[in-house]
Amino acid sequence: MLIDLDSPESVDRAADEVIALTDNRLYGIFNNAGYGVYGPLFHHQP
Template identity: 85%
Template sequence: MQKSVLITGCSSGIGLESALELKRQGFHVLAGCRKPDDVERMNNMGFTGVLIDLDSPESVDRAADEVIALTDNCLYGIFNNAGFGMYGRYYFLHMFMR
């Protein structure tokens, strides 16, 4: 049976590169993305796209149910890569985050 892994933040960067490598190694990659267009793109690349917005508990619940169904409740690993970054001087960023 093929091992399944879920990668969040899979639409670009480290998440996408990790997905490509794990797919090359024979894993079934569930590619978690926040945007429907990215989910479709992941499906077209041979991954199993999963719509998930980690800011929304409802979205996380739906995605968890989908992952359980897709993997027959047998997930080998999770790479929680989703996030965002902000650049600038600490003083200004600190004020922005209030």
């Protein structure tokens, strides 16, 4: 499931989908959101 964490609407849609798929019995969640940097680090500003 993809979620745009900057979009409250996206988070709400995902929550509704999880509730429907689990019959409102979600016992845990794993947040695997992250940020990636591609290329050599010296090309990126801090």
